[in-house]
Amino acid sequence: MKLQKMLLTIAVGYLILKFGVPLVGSWLHPGAWPVIPTSVMKMYMTFVIVGSVLVYTFDEEGYRQIVGPILDLYGDPGKVKYCYAATLAVALLGAWVAYEYVKPTFDAPVELRSVHPAPPSSVKMWGKSYNLATLENPLRADKENFAKNSEEGGVVYYQNCFYCHGDLMDGKGHFATGFNNPLPANFVDVGTIAQLTESFVFWRIGSGGPGLPGEGAPWLSPMPIWHTLLSEDEVWKVILFLYDYTGHSPRVTEKHEG
């Protein structure tokens, strides 16, 4: 009974990794089916198998229940037929695992990068130095011209950004199909501008992909170095627009009174 349970546990583990994970992924990102890379899959399955064996053979009774039927299957002269079947099944399984290891594959290496790396304390752009800890959007206080500034930011967005970040602000612009490693930021998602300060967004736009620290893989990001293409005013306006259009509020750094 325990033997079957153990095999069932391993099978369920495999199914969860093989189909459950991508299923959750496809639910979070409709249209995608993000499978676990083969190399990681092999590692996880080793843990599942070793773990299951350890748990089920933890005590003497469990050990006997697992090993007993196996010894019985191979040693009972009355079960020779089953013995041969099991022998063949185990051998084929082993050969298949071996084949999976040696067969030619073209799986891309796994590349890890930090999505929101820690910003530097200050950054130099437009010939000036900005302290990112205290920097604020100078246009936010100007309530009177808010609509006008936001609309002008929209013009900047549609003439520069929407090709990748999209008309729906979802990071699926019409050129995102080529600039997809990393994916362009999805501004509607609660995980991007909604949890960042305006100074962080200002730094990310202004210095672009090459301005990322090493953990952000600056060699991959196609985000242009916008301070070479836009003015400081245009960058603040487009930030205003991004929050206004998506309805998100920028994260505010807490100020200590006194």
Added chain:
Amino acid sequence: MTTAQATKRTMGAALLLAVSLALALVPTAAEAAPGDTANGKVLYEKKCWWCHGKTGEADGPAANFVIPPPRDFSLGVYKYKGSEPKAEVVRDEDLFRMISDGMPGTSMPAWKSVLSDKDRWDLVAYIKTLTDMFEGTPNPAPIDLSGKIASSEESISLGAKAYEAAKCFECHGVRGKGDTIKKLKEDSGKRVWPRNLTKQWTFRAGSTVEDIYTRVTNGIPNTPMPSFYSEKTGEGKLSTEDRWHVANYIKSLEETQKAPKDGETVVKGMYVAELPKSEKDEIWNEATGVAFNLVPQIIAKERFFIPANDLIYVKAMFNEKEVAFLLEWDDRSKSVPGDPVAEGIAWDTLTPDGVAVQTSVVIPTAGEKPYFGHGDASHTVSMLYWTAGSVETGPKEMIMSANGIAAREPGDAKAAGFTTSASYEMGTWKVMMKRSLATANKEKETQFEAGRYIPIAFANWDGSNGESGSKHTMTTWVWLLLKPDTGSEVVVIPGVILILLVGGQLAMAALLRKKKS
């Protein structure tokens, strides 16, 4: 009847009533709702004007940066008409579908993911007020699709004949690659490229046989694509049957194996003892190709927004001495300056078609790579470049290295064993590049090694689209893996394991049985 039963019945009736009320209130996609133009205007002024303009005249801030250009609503003429052929206007359902599903291959997204059915019907109602074309015009009847002829070999071959008779090839090419022999523009005067019929995922309004039949029947208003419908068959027209045959034929031209697939990022380099002699060598058929999307260079000055070519299909082979790449892409014309046909259909100054392969000089062991755009100060990239040249000079190849966009230097092609051969046929360029695996200039040129993942990127110039210099299409980093010849080990290792496992288990069984007895 007990109280409990009565309560259950009342609840059941209430539920039934609520469901039927809810069903009655929800308009289905098939039937047009009148639409609230005031709400439509509010939505339009938040979401649509950026391309289509505040008054709908296609003059929004993004209008000049997108191709195809946004629709001008003041004209009231729409490209994708599902009405019966005689109708002058599109159906409300056509407008609703365009807003809901967007148009693949364009900057028009599918709004159904962010706007409710009601909002989208309100937008339909509003954009109809931006022109007088719809005034006093009832919603036309849909196109009649009842005569559909099922696809068969016979129908496809009749379709091929009709495709030729109706001269579809003049714009769409003999193989449907969109390699036009005409210079085509929309009524607005803007350039338009004929559809490549093999890439059906770029069809704007669906790629079912019914969709294709609808396009052939109604044409694409405002563009050079005519309607092939006529009550009497005549010059340049097709009978209903022939239009179904043509639709079946076009459907059969689809080439899905050359569509980019999600997550495919490795060029599969195959080992062969003897490398192909040219781009036409049949041995290339044995290699597996990978398709990559090409997007315009919009990252550094001078930025470029309106591409024509959209993908490149790559194969690679190698032996002990050399590596060979086969770069294949569909291109509407063979752009070689000085060629009269190419000059005739070029929009601006005709520039030569070209293609480039960029690789990292240092093969990375960890994550760190050169910047994908021509490397950076501390990481060099190597580039193999081919250009169609001109009628006088013929095609040329160049090997280069770079440490950033402004830091490029030429190399010695001969010393690196860099050779190319290329041909253009029926809408497709094939360029083969060959290079020695190892070269003398190790600081500036990639030393290709089997079994290593090498960062690789591609760039493409379409001369009839005026592309040159920084104005080109490209990919970012993908990988090249020259897969060492696995030979017999794929069979031998699992075989040995199989034998060992069978032997081991049988021995164990014998031992156990002996013990028992």
